[in-house]
Amino acid sequence: MSSEGPSEPSAPGHPGADPAAVGAWLAVELGDEAWRRSTLSPIGAGRSNLTYRVDSPAGTVVLRRPPVGAVAATAHDMNRERRVISALRGTAVPVPAVLAASDGGRPVGASCYVMEYIDGVVPLGELPEGWAATEADRARAGQALVDVLVGLHAVDPDTVGLSDFGRPDGYLARQVRRWSTQWETARADGVTAASARTAGELSQLCALLGGSVPTTQRNTIVHGDYRIDNCVYDRTDPGRIRAVLDWEMSTLGDPLADLGLLLIYWYQADETPVWQAAQHLPSPTRLPGFPLRVDVAAAYARASGLDLEPLPWYVAFGAFKLAVVLAGILARVRAGAVPAAMAHGIDDAVEPLVALGHHVLARGID
Known part of the structure; x- marks a missing residue:
């Protein structure tokens, strides 16, 4: 876990997350310089905590952070979310593995964590063609x-x-x-x-x-x-x-x-x-x-x-x-x-x- 360093700016089009800052942090946390060439794409509507897919030559992960601006800390507590996911690993409840976390400062100027990317179908509105077709x-x-x-x-x-x-x-x-x-x-x-x-x-x-x-x-x-x-x-x-x-x-x-x-x-x-x-x-x-x-x-x-x-x-x-x-x-x-x-x-x-x-x-x- 990393929690030191100055707050990082956001890149245009990525409120709350700068791909360069995220990539540099991941390179250290995950021990692979290829993470420095990361790109970010938002996942979901962003009405609550912000979620980004992070892609790089080293692989794909998911970044979670609180909304930008003044929010109630208890409603967007990344540490609590990270804790429950980590605790449920190995139970009957399927959850992603937590790979890295920050209590603030680098890489987004707020608490955040990174979890493994789970490839699959999120059923929202129209189902993907051919999935659950019967x-x-x-x-x-x-x-x-x-x-x-x-x-x-x-x-x-x-x-x-x-x-x-x-x-x-x-x-x-x-x-x-x-x-x-x-x-x-x-x-x-x-x-x-x-x-x-x-x-x-x-x-x-x-x-x-x-x-x-x-x-x-x-x-x-x-x-x-x-x-x-x-x-x-x-x-x-x-x-x-x-x-x-x-x-x-x-x-x-x-x-x-x-x-x-x-x-x-x-x-x-x-x-x-x-x-x-x-x-x-x-x-x-x-x-x-x-x-x-x-x-x-x-x-x-x-x-x-x-x-x-x-x-x-x-x-x-x-x-x-x-x-x-x-x-x-x-x-x-x-x-x-x-x-x-x-x-x-x-x-x-x-x-x-x-x-x-x-x-x-x-x-x-x-």
């Missing part, structure tokens, strides 16, 4: 997602050195308070009038969630943002996940929070209007063969042994949390703190998510 393959892809989540929740934190990774007692109540505070901050920072009109209903949803927190059945490692496009699937076997990514929200807590948020992202071919209105982010799961939400939940329950009677609370909380996350992004865009492109596709997402949260609490997940 309903049977898509069913296996859905089952693999459930299996890995169950595997994560079965890992003993003490065994992998994560006994102090979070405070599981009171996790759900703290989560409601945390995201309520985030919402108030987003409103103060400039959510538009259209989003502000939902403030009453969102505050009511927050109160309903806070007043009906279910009893946690089991405390486990939770991912915090588990969904199909945070996984890398095998290119030739849709029933195999090669890596789970984006661990920035991971902690110790209630595993059904992961399942609840996963179901918010899980689209179906035939949706009721309230579910369809809340689906702004791309997902391939409405294609034939992928299981229905109720089937995903049932498969998880069978494998985990957890009681799903309180599941509507967790799904409603997932809608609430995602609404707050997107509201924060919109606030930063409208304040000019981040590029306008980050609002693409989510301009009108907050109000329908709040409505979905109320719907699920009242009527269940069907």
Whole structure:
């Protein structure tokens, strides 16, 4: 690990990462001068932590760093993300190997780490031609997602050195308070009038969630943002996940929070209007063969042994949390703190998510 040296400038087109600085650092950390001839290309939409593919004659790796500018350190803690990935190596949860890390200074002027590049398919929107082309393959892809989540929740934190990774007692109540505070901050920072009109209903949803927190059945490692496009699937076997990514929200807590948020992202071919209105982010799961939400939940329950009677609370909380996350992004865009492109596709997402949260609490997940 390296943490000394001055902050490095960013190269044009690469906010937060200069290819020359990254390459020079990797040459030292990985012991190969060929890394000095590195090029960087961004991966993902960049709405949260920044991810870059680093290519050089020495090979390919992936660099992760926090967003550029003022951010909440606890929300973008590279050390926590690196720690959980390292701890899960060798378990049933597939994760990339961490290759190098910095606590600040070189190479990007902020904490960062480099992990191995896992070649595969990240299912986002349209599936690659020829991949999971049959309903049977898509069913296996859905089952693999459930299996890995169950595997994560079965890992003993003490065994992998994560006994102090979070405070599981009171996790759900703290989560409601945390995201309520985030919402108030987003409103103060400039959510538009259209989003502000939902403030009453969102505050009511927050109160309903806070007043009906279910009893946690089991405390486990939770991912915090588990969904199909945070996984890398095998290119030739849709029933195999090669890596789970984006661990920035991971902690110790209630595993059904992961399942609840996963179901918010899980689209179906035939949706009721309230579910369809809340689906702004791309997902391939409405294609034939992928299981229905109720089937995903049932498969998880069978494998985990957890009681799903309180599941509507967790799904409603997932809608609430995602609404707050997107509201924060919109606030930063409208304040000019981040590029306008980050609002693409989510301009009108907050109000329908709040409505979905109320719907699920009242009527269940069907």
